[in-house]
Amino acid sequence: MYALFAVLILAAMCIPLVLSIRSLKRGNSPRKALRVNLTAFAAVMLLAVAMPFAVSAATPDDNAQPVATAAPATAPAPATSDADAAAAAANADGMKYLAAALAVGLACIGGGIAVASASPAAIGATSENPKAFSKSLIFVALGESIALYGLVISILILFVS
Secondary structure, three states, X not given: OHHHHHHHHHHHHHHHHHHHHHHHHOOOOHHHHHXXXXXXXXXXXXXXXXXXXXXHOOOOOOOOOOOOOOXXXXXXXXXXXXXXXXXXXXXXXXXXXXXHHHHHHHHHHHHHHHHHHHHHHHHHHHHHOHHHHHHHHHHHHHHHHHHHHHHHHHHHHHHHO
């Protein structure tokens, strides 16, 4: 099941790229190639979102025998079982990985936007005044550092908690 999802995701990423390149070489509209790539992106995102649900919906081993324990008559029965505790631990791990991925992903998107706007301005300032290179480089580095901060936060989320 896992291999099937991996193959589907790889196919959804590679096939539209090949189709777009062929379409552009034939002289078709770039808008059609963009639509194909956006559709493929949506398919990959849908598969990436559906994969954790498919994994969590996996049925437990049918051959496992439930363990019956004798509890004292005065003590109430435990509210959770070992399976519930394992599911809660797996859910916590999943949330931890999701938080780390969001920290890196959103920080990289923000860093990319910052560098995309700061770099042309830095190049323009340097072309007018070569002495402004060091000052403009600071602003580009600040934009790049946002992504590094996201990476540090994700490492903290994964390994400290």
